[in-house]
Amino acid sequence: MTILSRLDAWLGKTLFHPPIIALCQLTRQTQYAISGALWFFACCHATYYAQHDGWGWAIVLWLVTITAFIGATLFPDHERQSSGLFRLFFWSLLLLEIPAMLLVGHVRATAIRDVIILFAEYAATIKTIPPRRKRERNASAKEARV
Numbered sequence: 001m002t003i004l005s006r007l008d009a010w011l012g013k014t015l016f017h018p019p020i021i022a023l024c025q026l027t028r029q030t031q032y033a034i035s036g037a038l039w040f041f042a043c044c045h046a047t048y049y050a051q052h053d054g055w056g057w058a059i060v061l062w063l064v065t066i067t068a069f070i071g072a073t074l075f076p077d078h079e080r081q082s083s084g085l086f087r088l089f090f091w092s093l094l095l096l097e098i099p100a101m102l103l104v105g106h107v108r109a110t111a112i113r114d115v116i117i118l119f120a121e122y123a124a125t126i127k128t129i130p131p132r133r134k135r136e137r138n139a140s141a142k143e144a145r146v
Contacts, residue, residue, distance in 0.1 A: 008084055016122035025132040031123045035080050036072035038120035042113050043068045049109045082124040090114050090121070 024031055043065040050061050071078075097111040 004088065005084060008087060012122045012125055016119055017126060020119065020123045020126060021129055024126075024129045030077045031126040031129060032078060032080050033072070033076035035120045035123035036068070036076055036078075038116055038123065040065070040068040040072045042116040042120060045109070045113050045116065049113075080124040082121045087118065087121050090117050094118070 020031060020034060023029075024034055027034075029037075043061065047058070047061040047065050050057055094111060094114040097108060097114065101107055101111060
């Protein structure tokens with residue numbers, strides 16, 4: 001394994017997998033359904049922030065958004081593949097946004113979209129979702145039964 005693939009695996013397992021797994025357990029959805037939904041949200045986000053970029057780009061983004069919506073609703077549990085090069089591309093875009101965010105003084109929309117896409121891509125890398133742990137009943141409920 002190269003250092004980039006190790007770093008990618010570590011980032012996925014420590015930063016992205018725990019909240020994705022918790023979301024999957026909470027919503028009782030598969031990781032692939034979450035990935036599709038996040039891709040749809042990223043497309044909606046891109047379409048919203050591309051209002052002033054011209055009609056041609058808006059039409060392309062609407063077509064991509066509609067395609068993502070259809071894919072997320074008709075085939076929610078269809079296995080999705082994620083590429084390490086694709087994740088590297090979005091990591092580099094996010095790292096390029098940091099100096100711009102420091103200069104502007106706030107988080108830019110493209111950085112938010114990059115994070116959404118990274119969550120979607122790392123959700124597709126999860127092989128299995130562990131079962132949800134049952135919480136222990138609180139002490140007052142135990143005392144009431146006795």
